[in-house]
Amino acid sequence: MIPLGFLLILAILIAFFHMLAPDHWIPLTSLSAKRGYSRTKKYGMATLIGGGHATISGAIGLLFLFLGFTFLRADVDELIYISIALLIVVGLYFIINGYGESKESNRHVENSIIAVSVFPDFAIIPIMVSASEYTLPYGLLIFIGFLISSILSINAIMFLNSKTVGKRMSEMKPENLDYVIGFLLLATALILLVFPSF
Secondary structure, eight states, X not given: OOOHHHHHHHHHHXXXXXXXXXHHHHHHHHHHHHHTOOHHHHHHHXXXXXXXXXXXXXXXXXXXXXXXXXXXXXXXXXXXXXXXXXXXXXXXXXXXXXHHHHHOSSOOHHHHHHHHHHSOOTTHHHHHHHHTTSOHHHHHHHHHHHHHHHHHHHHHHHHHHTSHHHHHHHTSOHHHHHHHHHHHHHHHHHHHHHGGGO
């Protein structure tokens, strides 16, 4: 059984890094500048985006658990391996997509935005499966950590966007972002695969 504290830290870190994806903050930055949103409205919308994305990702994790236990009649260990395999496939997709984008002559960050937007944060699924070995309140604690981290992270990125750091992030090549996301997903899969041997 993976320690609960480790799962919570992993969920918080995954939420933070996932919010770096431009589909979460570039559209809001552009829209708020174009329409002259107040600071309150801009950060309120960032909170809705972060919270909504985390909730949808958590719902997909619950659906995965429900389908796995109900229809596959799998135990937790089998579901962990299935979810890790899914994470590896999605991580490889992003790396391959990044390589494809690096070969395009007319590259725009919108290509990455579309690719990232299609996928919810699958990295939370194996964490939720691992947490299902504990009682429901502990699983809920992990989701709340993921949710809060998502909300705080996107708000922090929106704040940094007005600074030099944010401007540099928005100039990042799309393929580099895909590589980062792909490798983070693969690293999460590897950590969850080798953790019992620590």
